[in-house]
Amino acid sequence: MGFKDYCFKKSLWVFHFGGASCNNCDIEILDCLTPRHDLERFGILLVGSVRHADVLLVNGSINKRDKERLLEIYHQAPRPILVVAIGACGCTGGIFAEGMTFAGPVDKIIPVDAYIPGCPPKPEALIAGIVKLAGRK
Amino acid sequence: MSKKTLIPIGPYHPLQEEPELFKLYCDGEIVRDIKWETGYNHRGIEKLSESKTYDQVFFLVERICGICSTSHPFAFANAVEEIIGVEVTDRAKYIRSIIGELERIHSHLLWVGLAGHFLGYNTVFMWAWKYREPVLDLFEMITGNRNSYAMFRVGGVRRDIDESKIPEIQSVLDGLKTKTDLLAGAVMDDPVIHARTKGVGILTKQDILDYAAVGPTARASGVAIDVRKDDPYAAYPLVNWKVITAEAGDVFAKAEVRLLEMYESVSIIEQCLKGLQKSAGQDIALKIKEIPEGMGMGRAEAPRGEVFHCVFSDGSNSPARHKIRAPSYVNIATFKKACIGQTIADATISLAAVDPCYCCTERMAVAYDSKSGKRLMNARELTELSFQRTSEIKNKLI
Numbered sequence: 001m002g003f004k005d006y007c008f009k010k011s012l013w014v015f016h017f018g019g020a021s022c023n024n025c026d027i028e029i030l031d032c033l034t035p036r037h038d039l040e041r042f043g044i045l046l047v048g049s050v051r052h053a054d055v056l057l058v059n060g061s062i063n064k065r066d067k068e069r070l071l072e073i074y075h076q077a078p079r080p081i082l083v084v085a086i087g088a089c090g091c092t093g094g095i096f097a098e099g100m101t102f103a104g105p106v107d108k109i110i111p112v113d114a115y116i117p118g119c120p121p122k123p124e125a126l127i128a129g130i131v132k133l134a135g136r137k
Numbered sequence: 138m139s140k141k142t143l144i145p146i147g148p149y150h151p152l153q154e155e156p157e158l159f160k161l162y163c164d165g166e167i168v169r170d171i172k173w174e175t176g177y178n179h180r181g182i183e184k185l186s187e188s189k190t191y192d193q194v195f196f197l198v199e200r201i202c203g204i205c206s207t208s209h210p211f212a213f214a215n216a217v218e219e220i221i222g223v224e225v226t227d228r229a230k231y232i233r234s235i236i237g238e239l240e241r242i243h244s245h246l247l248w249v250g251l252a253g254h255f256l257g258y259n260t261v262f263m264w265a266w267k268y269r270e271p272v273l274d275l276f277e278m279i280t281g282n283r284n285s286y287a288m289f290r291v292g293g294v295r296r297d298i299d300e301s302k303i304p305e306i307q308s309v310l311d312g313l314k315t316k317t318d319l320l321a322g323a324v325m326d327d328p329v330i331h332a333r334t335k336g337v338g339i340l341t342k343q344d345i346l347d348y349a350a351v352g353p354t355a356r357a358s359g360v361a362i363d364v365r366k367d368d369p370y371a372a373y374p375l376v377n378w379k380v381i382t383a384e385a386g387d388v389f390a391k392a393e394v395r396l397l398e399m400y401e402s403v404s405i406i407e408q409c410l411k412g413l414q415k416s417a418g419q420d421i422a423l424k425i426k427e428i429p430e431g432m433g434m435g436r437a438e439a440p441r442g443e444v445f446h447c448v449f450s451d452g453s454n455s456p457a458r459h460k461i462r463a464p465s466y467v468n469i470a471t472f473k474k475a476c477i478g479q480t481i482a483d484a485t486i487s488l489a490a491v492d493p494c495y496c497c498t499e500r501m502a503v504a505y506d507s508k509s510g511k512r513l514m515n516a517r518e519l520t521e522l523s524f525q526r527t528s529e530i531k532n533k534l535i
Contacts, residue, residue, distance in 0.1 A: 018155055020178045024203030024284045026155065027247070034250075034266035048150075065176050066156065069148060095200055098188065099181040120203065120284055 004080045008054060011043030012082075012134050015053035017073055019106075020096070021060025024120035025087040029057060037123045042131060050077045055130065058106045059086040061096040067103040074110045082133055085112045086126065088119040095119075141169055144481065148177050159472075159488065166480045171472055186459040191217060191291055191428060194456065198446070199285050201461065204247065207240045208439030209461070210289035212446040215370055215435030217291050220450050221428055227375070228419040229293035231412040234372035235306075236280070236288050237437070238402040238409070242313065243272040244440035245395040245402075248492045249320060252392060255489045256333050261323065268316040271309045278302060293422025300417065303410050310403050317403075321396045334388040338475040338487030341386055348471045352442020352464050354491050357394045358386035364438040376408040388490040428452070439464055441492050465493045 018026045032039045033046060047053050050073050062070055074083070085106040088094035093105045106112055116129040146159040156177030162170040182201055186194050198209040211233065218225065225233075246269040253261025273283045279298055280286035288294050298306075324330055340350070345358045355362045363380045365373040381397045383390035430452040437444045442464030449458040468491045475487045 017149060020180045021155075022200040022203045022206075022285075023155060024200075024206070027203060027284070031266065034270075035263055036267060036270045060178075061180060063177070063179055065179070069156075069177070073149065095197055096180045096182075096185070099185050101179050101181050119200075122283065 007080060008082065008134060010134060011045075012054045012130060013045050013047045013052055014055040014057050014130070015047055015050040015073075015077075016057045017050075017059075017070060019058060019060030019066045019070065019089070020063040020101070021087070021089060025059035025090070028120045028123055028126060029059070029086070032123045032126050037127060039127060039130070042127075042134070044130060053077060053081070055082045055084060055133065057084050057086055058110075058112075059090045061089040061093050061099070062103050062106060062109060063099075063101040064103045065101075067109055070106075070109055082113045083110055084114045084116060084129060084133065086116045087121055088117060091115045091117050146485075148174075157493075161476070161481065161484060163481060166482075168476050168479055168481060168484050171476050171484075173469065173472070183459050183461060186456055188455065190454045191456070194459070195289050196287060198461070199287065201463070203284050204244050205240070205439040205441065205444065205463075206285050207236050207288070208437045208444045209446070209463075211237060211371070211437035212435040212444045213448070213459075214289050214291060215437060216433040216446045216448040217428060217435070217450075219433035219435060220431045220448065221291070221425060223292060223423060223425070225293050225423060226416070226419045226421070227372070228297075228413065228416040229421050230372040230375070231409040231416060232294045232298055232421065233289070234376075235298065235406050235409045235413075236286060236294075237371070238405045239272055239275060241402045241440045242399050243269050243276075244492075245399050246272070246320075248395060248440075249324065249392065252388075252486065252489055253324075255486050256330065258330070261320075264323070265320060268313070268320065271312060275306060275309050278305065290422055291428070292425040293420070295422070297421050298413060300414070303413065306410060307407070310406060314400070314403055317396065317399050324392060324396065331389065333483075334392065334486065335385075337388045337483045338479065338490055339385070339387045340471055340474055344471065344474045345386075348474070349467050350442070350471050351467060352439070353391055353394045353398065354442065354468050354471065356380065356382045357390040359384045362443075364436045364443045368436055370435075370437065372409055372412060373405075375412060376405050378405050378408075388486055391490045428454070441465055442468060465491070469493050 016029055031037060050056060056077055085091050089096055090106050093102055096102055114129055114133055116125055118125055141162045141164055144161040144163055146161065148156040148158040158174040160172045161168050182197060186197055189197055194213060195210045198213050199206045201209045246265045250262040250265030253265065276286060277283050279302065280288050280296060288296060340358050342359050345355045345360045351362060359382055361380045361382050366380050378401050381394050381401060383394050428450050431450055433448050435446045444464060445462040447460040448456050451457040471491060472488060476484045479487060
């Protein structure tokens with residue numbers, strides 16, 4: 001088992017970056033932590049700083065102003081870091097891809113390890129995505 | 138002469154789900170000034186709207202804000218129906234109001250949870266969000282999605298609420314009432330919450346009028362402003378309900394108003410369900426062939442206050458101009474009154490008490506120079522300047 005696999009074996013800590021989103025994905029991410037879904041039973045914890053995180057969750061379309069901040073946060077993150085693009089906007093730009101402020105989907109800005117589509121993705125989908133990341137080879 | 142310390146909150150801060158930068162200028166523990174920066178969430182929705190057909194715009198305005206994802210289509214539908222000059226059927230009105238009020242319940246529960254979280258009461262957060270789940274399940278049953286419901290269209294609604302679903306909706310509402318009792322009891326009777334929220338972030342009646350604040354923020358200061366009463370739309374004039382107000386204007390009053398509004402919402406939905414049974418057999422949507430030239434204004438009461446949409450139509454199949462004003466746009470300005478003079482610890486709950494929603498707020502604005510009062514450039518002037526430059530260069534070259 002390599003170092004990277006060892007790091008991502010269990011108890012992933014996640015940091016949430018909400019770009020120019022409509023708030024739905026942000027709320028569904030928070031919803032994962034509340035009693036119905038309870039992500040913490042998998043050892044997954046939402047942390048306040050990306051420096052403590054194993055996973056960077058990015059949702060929302062990224063506009064010109066967010067782009068630099070996203071890059072900065074990505075560079076601050078400890079390596080190895082997994083990046084998950086959440087929702088239609090995170091994956092492709094979704095309905096806002098034609099907008100005048102749109103600065104490209106997340107994978108044009110930073111490397112992305114997993115995509116969770118949906119508008120918004122259900123908490124079940126989010127959990128399935130993150131748990132698959134934890135168990136991946 | 139004391140030195141002021143700058144404490145930045147955001148733009149990506151664990152306190153906020155959304156990107157927003159607050160700068161608190163502090164003197165010791167006391168906040169002396171506050172400034173905020175927006176623009177992290179600007180998506181150019183008004184411009185995008187002009188490139189979509191009227192049917193598509195509903196999906197776009199729904200995604201202005203995930204929490205108020207009925208209020209924006211509601212206001213847009215009101216605006217377009219004003220241009221056409223039609224009134225939807227009673228059944229469509231009842232369905233619209235049911236969705237609108239369910240949204241209010243889930244949004245207020247969400248706020249109670251977040252407010253508890255900001256006060257360090259994570260139990261309240263977990264409880265409120267647990268009680269919110271049955272409401273989302275109802276949404277999934279009625280509309281097919283937990284958020285972003287896609288229920289609205291010009292002239293009515295997209296999906297009917299089946300007779301067989303009414304008992305289940307009723308049973309969830311009954312359960313919700315007992316849970317709200319429990320939550321209200323826990324919040325209203327807790328001495329620590331009293332100590333943290335009473336007398337904190339006070340907005341007087343005059344402040345509300347000065348800043349033109351709307352929604353629960355205004356109602357908590359004794360200003361009985363509610364679009365559902367002032368400019369009745371959908372089924373609100375057909376049912377009995379009252380506007381909830383409180384006098385104190387502090388954070389506690391805002392929580393009180395929101396909790397009591399949830400009871401009103403439950404009562405409105407129950408009356409609408411009876412209305413649904415009465416209006417069985419009616420069409421849920423009118424057949425609209427084309428939208429004439431003209432201007433329409435639509436308003437709707439979102440959980441946070443008044444949503445305003447103004448649509449100009451040139452007779453084509455997409456809006457010629459679409460202007461949106463969301464409630465947080467005016468409510469955020471009250472931070473200047475609510476936070477200054479408070480301690481830093483109280484500033485967070487004062488900020489949260491307004492239930493600000495930044496994704497609603499990000500609109501294009503014209504900037505003024507604060508010193509000279511001179512108007513700075515707006516986007517159109519900038520593009521015009523750019524056009525001018527291009528034509529100059531063209532003239533030189535040719």
